[in-house]
Structures are given as C-alpha cells and as structure tokens.
Amino acid sequence: MLAAILAGGRSSRMGRDKASLCLGNQTLLEFMESKIRQSGLDRIIICRNDPGCLRDLIPGLGPIGAIYTLRQHYAGSGVLIVPVDMPLLTSHTLSELWRAGTGKQSAVHARQSYLPLYLQLDEPTCETLDRIVKEDHSNKSLGFFLSAIGAQQLVLEDADREFANVNTPKDWEDIQKLLPA
Amino acid sequence: MDTILVQTQAFNAGELTNRLASATTAHGALVTFTGLVRDQTSDPVESLFLEHYPGMTDSALNDIVAQAKTRWPLGPVTLVHRVGLLYPGESIVFVGVTSAHRAEAFQACEFLIDYLKVKAPFWKKETTPSGQRWVATRSSDNAAAERW
Numbered sequence: 001m002l003a004a005i006l007a008g009g010r011s012s013r014m015g016r017d018k019a020s021l022c023l024g025n026q027t028l029l030e031f032m033e034s035k036i037r038q039s040g041l042d043r044i045i046i047c048r049n050d051p052g053c054l055r056d057l058i059p060g061l062g063p064i065g066a067i068y069t070l071r072q073h074y075a076g077s078g079v080l081i082v083p084v085d086m087p088l089l090t091s092h093t094l095s096e097l098w099r100a101g102t103g104k105q106s107a108v109h110a111r112q113s114y115l116p117l118y119l120q121l122d123e124p125t126c127e128t129l130d131r132i133v134k135e136d137h138s139n140k141s142l143g144f145f146l147s148a149i150g151a152q153q154l155v156l157e158d159a160d161r162e163f164a165n166v167n168t169p170k171d172w173e174d175i176q177k178l179l180p181a
Numbered sequence: 182m183d184t185i186l187v188q189t190q191a192f193n194a195g196e197l198t199n200r201l202a203s204a205t206t207a208h209g210a211l212v213t214f215t216g217l218v219r220d221q222t223s224d225p226v227e228s229l230f231l232e233h234y235p236g237m238t239d240s241a242l243n244d245i246v247a248q249a250k251t252r253w254p255l256g257p258v259t260l261v262h263r264v265g266l267l268y269p270g271e272s273i274v275f276v277g278v279t280s281a282h283r284a285e286a287f288q289a290c291e292f293l294i295d296y297l298k299v300k301a302p303f304w305k306k307e308t309t310p311s312g313q314r315w316v317a318t319r320s321s322d323n324a325a326a327e328r329w
Contacts, residue, residue, distance in 0.1 A: 111236070111237070114237075144232070146237075153240075
C-alpha cells in the first residue's frame with residue numbers, strides 16, 4: 001500500500017520550507033508521515049529534492065512533475081498522493097480515499113481539493129500524463145490532468161476544514177490552533 | 182434563489198438581467214458583469230476553446246457564491262459560464278448580483294469575477310494565426326483575487 005508525500009514545493013508565500021516547519025518535536029513532514037502510517041499505508045515515498053527522496057525528473061512543474069516522476073518508478077501501481085501542507089487531514093479521510101480508489105480502480109480525490117489523490121498508474125493514465133508533460137504547449141495544471149483522465153470526486157461531508165493547507169505564516173498560525181495538542 | 186450554470190450555449194445578458202430583477206422585490210441594487218472574448222490587433226485571437234472539470238466546476242462556483250454571501254448581505258445571484266468553442270465578441274461569463282444597496286452589489290460582483298478567474302477550474306486554449314496556446318492565469322488576476 002503505497003503513499004507519496006509531495007514535499008518539494010517552493011514555499012514562496014510561506015518564506016521557509018513547509019516540510020521543515022516544527023510541530024512539537026516533529027517536522028511537518030514527519031507528522032504527515034505518521035498520519036499516513038496510521039491510515040494503514042506502509043510504503044511512503046517522499047517527493048522532494050533531497051538525498052533519499054524521489055527527486056523530480058523535470059523540475060518546475062509542480063505536482064504534475066512529482067506525479068510524472070512517480071509514474072516512471074511505479075507504473076502499474078496504485079498510490080495515494082498526499083501534500084505535506086495539509087496537517088488537518090485525518091487518517092480516516094486518507095483511508096477512505098484509498099478504499100474508494102482501489103475499489104473503483106480509478107483516480108479519486110475529494111470534492112474539496114485535488115489533493116490528496118488516489119492515482120491508479122495504469123496505462124491510459126500514464127499515457128495522458130506523458131502527453132501533458134512532454135507536449136510543450138499542453139496545460140500542465142493538476143486539475144487539467146485530473147479532468148483529462150476522468151478522475152472521480154468523492155463527497156466527504158463535514159470535512160471541509162481538513163483540506164485547509166498551509167501557504168502563509170498566518171495559515172500556519174491558524175492551523176496549529178486547530179491541531180490537537 | 183441563485184442561478185449557477187456552466188453551459189456551451191450562448192446566453193443573453195439582457196434576459197439574464199431581467200430574470201434576476203424579477204426574482205426579488207426586496208433588493209434595491211442589481212449589478213451585472215459580462216465577460217467577452219477579446220481580439221487584439223497586436224495579438225490576434227481567432228477563437229477560444231474553454232475546457233472545464235465537470236463536478237469540480239459546479240462545486241467551485243457554488244463555493245464562490247457562498248463566500249460572497251458570507252461577506253455581503255446579498256439577494257439572488259446569477260453566475261453563468263460558457264465552455265466550448267467561442268469567437269471574439271461572444272460572451273463568456275455573466276455575473277449578476279442583487280443587494281439592498283449598490284455598494285455591496287458592486288463589491289460582491291467584482292469579488293465574484295475576481296475569484297472566479299483564479300478559483301474555478303476553467304482552462305482556455307486560444308487559436309491564433311501562429312497556432313494554439315493555453316492561456317495561463319495572469320499575475321494581475323491573482324493580484325485582483327488576493328486583494329479580497
């Protein structure tokens with residue numbers, strides 16, 4: 001059961017690396033790793049430009065670049081892709097997405113957000129991804145890719161707050177207040 | 182009652198305005214905005230193809246209207262966005278807002294179009310004499326949305 005954490009963003013609005021933000025005695029990256037393990041996913045890949053991590057084959061493409069790199073290594077697998085900057089996500093939501101994705105054998109994300117995303121790296125998905133990445137003039141946004149592969153949207157009632165992400169120091173301050181001590 | 186639509190067919194801004202006006206007698210201000218496909222002599226565009234993400238688009242538009250209603254005391258709102266093939270001069274988007282007073286209606290209308298430009302999953306592909314190109318979100322659009 002494979003998960004990937006997207007932890008390679010530029011964190012430009014935050015002003016510092018989001019993955020390294022401190023939460024008690026853990027970094028945000030460690031916090032998200034343990035949350036993913038709690039959801040039952042036991043193989044975790046970190047997508048990030050650091051030693052021991054999965055580095056983007058083509059830098060500068062954002063989430064699509066990380067997904068394209070995952071595709072090169074894990075074609076044929078199902079993977080739950082989780083952003084490092086959503087600490088309010090519950091392990092219940094992550095396992096619901098995994099269950100829905102493996103059940104439908106299709107890409108699945110919540111109606112509230114494109115990420116986290118269950119992605120089945122099957123042949124049609126990989127072909128679409130290759131086309132989007134390699135064609136100079138194609139639209140390289142994650143939403144466009146998900147629309148092109150016909151991703152399904154899971155309706156998760158009363159879960160809006162979980163999808164709040166940390167983009168700015170103010171977001172981080174607000175989100176920390178909502179995390180259990 | 183709000184009207185939120187994503188459609189391929191053309192709309193008539195006058196009809197939408199009249200319908201919105203007749204949906205309320207409790208609000209004294211009605212402000213509308215209509216976005217058109219633009220051609221520029223310096224950068225000609227033959228046509229535009231708008232794609233969207235079904236399901237997510239409806240959800241995003243509903244969210245944007247809900248956010249506007251938490252900021253201003255609004256009456257009925259109409260938001261119509263076209264997708265598919267469009268030519269210069271055609272209408273792409275219509276935003277109509279009602280409120281008790283004009284200040285709120287003007288602000289909410291501007292907020293709705295600013296947010297829609299950056300938060301809703303629409304993608305524009307322009308056909309120009311030199312080929313096709315995807316239109317990226319402009320930094321001015323991001324700046325316009327961020328000021329709210």
